[in-house]
Amino acid sequence: MGKETVAPRQLPADLDDWKVYDLVSLSTGETVWIKGFMGFSMKRRKIGSFTVVDLPSWDTQTLHLKHVVPPEAVWEELRLNLKADVVGIGIKEPLMRNLFESYSSFFARKASYLRVIRPRILVVEGELDDIWKYKLDKKARNAIRRAERVGLRAEEINPWEHIPDILECNRSKRGVPPSYTNEEALANEIKFLALNFRKFYSIGVFLKDKLIGYEFTMFSNNELALFSRFLINYKYKELNIGELLLWKGIEKAVKEGAKLIQYGSWSRYHPGLDTFLEHFGFRKDFKTLNVYIPLTLVGRIFLMQKRFANRIVNSTVLEHLLQHKIFRNHWYALKRIRVKIT
Structure with missing residues (x-):
């Protein structure tokens, strides 16, 4: 239909x-x-x-x-x-x-x-500088600075141009089966998200010219941005990829007009991810x-x-x-x- x-x-x-x-x-x-x-x-x-x-x-x-x-x-x-x-x-x-x-x-x-x-919700209040100063804690800010000092850069990407690196990120964590079994499954998801959301884009983190982390962002309306498929290449996990990727995702979403940013839901089975998001000011009271x-x-x-x-x-x-x-x-x-x- x-x-x-x-x-x-x-x-x-x-x-x-x-x-x-x-x-x-x-x-x-x-x-x-x-x-x-x-x-x-x-x-x-x-x-x-x-x-x-x-x-x-x-x-x-x-x-x-x-x-x-x-x-x-x-x-x-x-x-x-x-x-x-x-x-x-x-x-x-x-x-x-x-x-x-x-x-x-x-x-x-x-x-x-x-x-x-x-849901894990970040409420956008004020300008980006206010979010940096008052939402992110000291640990999150220092991790982002470390990632930039070692030469990582984050930017908007066309996911179609990075299919092999995206699949490598999905397969890099030992003991965890990948989200995509092949290129066709990944292509189907990109098509689905691009066609069925108000706005869709992707942010990637690079070490030199290699993609080592990515996330998808979807807008369900002009105010709510949803983060999805937030994954890194675990061969480089000590480089604070996740912190830089999340911050650049927040930065881009705010520039696109988001008032609320959601990253999944709070779960007792993912305490590490919950703690990670708390450092960035995500709230539990919704x-x-x-x-x-x-x-x-x-x-x-x-x-x-x-x-x-x-x-x-x-x-x-x-x-x-x-x-x-x-x-x-x-x-x-x-x-x-x-x-x-x-």
Whole structure:
């Protein structure tokens, strides 16, 4: 299904102070309108005999409202118009702002299955100099200076021109299976990100002319930048590649207009990465609520299966195994292999 562009309807005169974010979908799909004013990108998928509709772009269509559209009205519109067994909605606190509590509490009561995630968020306040002085701590600033003293440089790159070096970065950490099994898998991801995000670019770190670290940045709207595939060549890990790469990623995102920068979610299984990001001022006090609501009896059965599978995944035995590095690395590698980008 291709992208469908729908022109916004005319707002009433008393609502002309509304600011509507860009209605650019994160995923190809249809556009659903709520009471004529609020748009969602919709992705329909089949899981066996079940039909699930995801609204992954919820946060990119947030409104700064003078007159709030109540969540009850949104739900009624979805319930009546979506032809599916299950609807999945992601509600991000930093973008929903003052609407988060009312919307999250309402949809949580409707949900048969929900997950609360705590995203790693850097809030952009002031100029770049302010971020350098007040967000980054002394350890982060010194590491960046060391990287520059040994001759590393970071710049925006065209990932298509560095496929071999990107694959080498992915394969350089011993005991961790690579994110990409071949050039085709990497090419498919680059195409997917370039086509389905508001803005997409890549930053690379070089030692002389060799790429030894890279990251992908995607903008889901004009305010939120997402860091992904943040990887370095572990043969050169003592050169502080990661610190320079992260700082240049922040610098570029701020220049592109980002107000919020997200790098994954806080996890007890990645304490080293969590500590690394804390040195750069990433905060823990935001939430993302992912809710799945059944629309049919078939949908209820599907979510019962999902809850049962989730209990197994979060079982005591698996949790104990994930405390050990070798099991943890292969578990996350398996999860990556199961995700097929089309």
